[in-house]
Amino acid sequence: MSRLRALFAATCLLIAGFVAPAATLAAQSPIVLKDVLGREVTLAAPAQRVVLAQARHLPVLALIHPDPVSVLAGWSDELKSSFSSEYAEYLEAFPALARVPVVGRHTPDTFSVENTLAQRPDLVVLTAAFAGLRPGAAPQESAMLQRFAAAGVPVVIIDFFVDPLKNTVPSMRLLGRALGREEQAEQFIAFYEEHMARVARAAGQRKERPPVLVHAHAGSTDCCNSPGSGTFNDMITFAGGHNIGADTIRASTGQLSLEYINSRNPVVYVATGTGAQRRTGSGLAIGTGVAPDEARASLRRVIATQGLGALPAVREGNAHAIWHAFNDSPLHVVFIEALARWIDPAGNADIDPARTLDEINQRFLAVPMRGTFMIDLDEPGQRAGSAPG
Incomplete structure (x- = not known):
């Protein structure tokens, strides 16, 4: 029996001698x-x-x-x-x-x-x-x-x-x-694709695309800087809306006059900002370290000072703000989900961008996002898209 054990041990060592170099070689490929x-x-x-x-x-x-x-x-x-x-x-x-x-x-x-x-x-x-x-x-x-x-x-x-x-x-x-970090990347990709597919399914069922005004870097320039072709336009289209800026701006961004905006009657108004001008009291206060009340107050200020209060979107309570820096990141999935909810709340009732951001914070980000990254103008009693502080 002892000879058998010795032979078995020798065989294992011999096999290990072949397997270990192979594993090392694979790791160094x-x-x-x-x-x-x-x-x-x-x-x-x-x-x-x-x-x-x-x-x-x-x-x-x-x-x-x-x-x-x-x-x-x-x-x-x-x-x-x-x-x-x-x-x-x-x-x-x-x-x-x-x-x-x-x-x-x-x-x-x-x-x-x-x-x-x-x-x-x-x-x-x-x-x-x-x-x-x-x-x-x-x-x-x-x-x-x-x-x-x-x-x-x-x-x-x-x-x-x-x-x-x-x-x-x-x-x-x-x-x-x-x-x-392949495994971690594939986990995020699966999460991203699942959420994007949900928005695409809902948008594909829409027969009409309502006019949307995205007011980029709201309040930091004269009214109104807006996306034309390219990134933001693609996101608005993907979410099921029609970007009114794309009808007149041929570049990626440009200026829309207040007269033009009023003539198009956007039913969704979305202001974007990074909070860079927060200390000066101009522009949109949104992003890291911003409380919901502060973000909402800044949105109201932008709308008032830039003469946007008469827009159908504002009058009917479909005015919002969102963090601009979602646009150059895989986290544009949050931006797109928010657009989808604002464009068609009933058709996208199962989409919750604030919950999506919460899950990204919990499952993926090494440094969770803390602050207010999306806000509605007139919903003080409802969840306003702020990540845990």
């Missing part, structure tokens, strides 16, 4: 990625030193990584300069963020390739516009991409802004594989 431009990018291993050309994508990494700051080798100062409340939340959760080198501001002309290379990144994350590529241009036309290629530094192109309905899932899957 190169990671081949395909970005939203169709470029193939190879990593030797999951990225540990990532440079974000746009700091606004740190919360995107936080959807799939419990400590996204731990993989940051460099970033822009965009979060600190333009989204100071969000920066404070991340800094509180991850004090090491204060020591992450800044490689540029939030525009391509301030981004330093030399400074980025000095951080010894194993991955640089860009958007096509940041890489200097016009729509439809070949990747070879980007001098920035060529410089990184010459230095042997992998670069991936992601997109949550230009064509988010097409590129969000591939971008999230790409980041998941690049960071070794």
